[in-house]
C-alpha cells in the first residue's frame with residue numbers, strides 16, 4: 001500500500017482563530033538519509049510521536065512566552081512535570097533539598113523512590129531563610145525543590161534569595177509555581193532554573209484535563225528535558241493541548257476575577273467567630289504577607305481555613321451544606337471546590353505548620369455573594385453541631 005500523502009492540502013491554508021490539532025504517532029521521512037539522521041532533529045523537531053506534534057510545540061511556545069522563558073516541555077500532568085525534572089537530573093549519590101510543604105506526589109517520589117535509588121532526601125522548613133538553606137547544602141547537593149506558597153499551609157519562601165544562593169553554590173533549582181502562575185510570578189526572572197506549572201489548574205481552567213509544563217532558559221537543560229520526556233514516554237495528546245490552548249485565551253481574565261473573589265471571601269472568613277485562622281498570603285495577617293506583596297502580582301484562588309476545634313460530625317455538617325462548592329481535590333478551574341485535610345495529614349509532614357484539620361477552598365468564577373452566603377450557612381451548621 002502506498003504511503004498516504006497527508007502533508008499537502010489545498011493551496012490556500014485554512015484560516016481559523018483556533019489552532020490545528022495534529023495527530024500522529026509515526027513521523028514519515030523523505031529518504032533513508034533523513035530517517036537515519038532523525039535523532040538530530042531534537043530537541044525542537046519531530047521524529048516520532050513521543051517527541052511531540054506541532055500542536056504540542058505551539059502550546060509549549062505559548063507557555064514559554066508566559067514564563068518569559070526560552071524553552072518549554074509539556075508533560076501529561078503537573079505531577080509528571082515535577083517527576084520529569086527530578087528524573088532528568090538527580091542520580092544515585094546525590095542529595096536533594098525539598099520544601100516540607102511540597103506537593104504530595106513530589107514527596108512520595110522522594111520518599112518512596114529516590115531514597116531507594118540511593119538519593120539522600122532532606123526536607124527544609126518552608127519558611128527557612130536563604131542562609132539557613134545554604135547551611136544545608138552539601139558537596140553532593142544536586143537540586144533544591146521550591147514551592148511558594150507551599151501546598152495547603154501556604155508558607156512563603158524568599159525565592160530570589162534562595163535561587164541566588166543555589167546559583168552561587170552550583171545547585172539546580174526547580175520551583176512549583178502553580179499557585180501564583182506566571183502572570184503573578186516568573187521564577188526564571190528570579191534565577192530559578194526550572195519553572196513547573198500544573199497546567200491542570202489555571203492554564204486549562206475547566207477541570208477537564210491534566211497537564212504540566214517545565215520552562216527553562218538554558219538550551220542544554222532544554223535538550224536534557226526533551227530527551228527525558230521521550231525516555232519516560234511523557235508526551236501529551238494534541239487534543240489535550242488544544243484544550244489548554246483554549247483555556248489560555250481566558251486565563252488572565254479568570255485569574256483576575258478569581259483572585260478578587262478569593263481575597264474578598266478570605267477576608268470575610270477571617271472575621272467569623274468560628275474561624276481560628278485563614279492561611280492565605282494576600283491577607284495582611286498571614287506570616288507570608290510581606291513576601292507575597294514584594295514578589296507576587298496575583299492573588300491565586302486557593303487558601304486554607306482552620307476552624308475552632310470540632311469533631312468529625314461538625315465537619316460533616318459543614319460539608320453537607322455545600323452545593324455551590326463541590327467537594328473535591330484540585331483547583332484553578334471555573335467551579336469552586338472544597339476539600340478536607342485531616343490533622344494527621346499535616347502532622348505526617350516533617351515541619352507541620354498546624355496540628356488541626358484544614359478546609360481548603362478553591363474559588364471559581366461564580367458570584368462571590370452566593371459563595372459567601374453558602375459559607376455562612378456551612379459555618380452555622382458547624383457551630384450548631386459543635387455545640
Ligand SMILES: *Cc1c(COP(=O)(O)O)cnc(C)c1O
Pocket residue numbers: 076077078079080103151176178179198199200201210211212330
Ligand atoms: C495539582 C498540583 C500539582 C499536580 O498537578 P496534576 O496535574 O494534578 O498532577 C502540582 N503542584 C501543585 C501546587 C498542584 O496544586
